[in-house]
Amino acid sequence: MPDARDRPTRLADVLLRDGDDCTWCRRPFTGQVTPTTDHLVPKLKGGPSWQENEVASCRRCNRERGHTSPADWLAECDRRGWQPDRARVTDLLESLSRAIADRGGQRRARPYLAAQLRRLTNTTGGCPSGPFESG
């Protein structure tokens, strides 16, 4: 199902929804920090180009994340001492899950998405706020 909106419009829509900062490193989009849309469920894993599957990401994070899963990349952000917007990611994955239930299809993305949501909403593995290391 192709998305009729062109790329700049999709980016503008995502920025309106998510705000003017990178979901992962939280740097504001100004000057050298270029906004892009990043697929939560990677295209490689069958992720659709729907707004529910796209988050605002700076170009650096988008490139460095590559095909890393959202849960793994959030863990990597934590390791780097960033404060990624975990709630934004979890909310979007939940709305993507609902969108897939409504619209059907996306057979490849479904199990991937379900596994990601289990990881992100299961807090038995540690304190949800996590240890914070400055610097």
Ligand SMILES: [Zn+2]
């Ligand atoms: Zn970033």
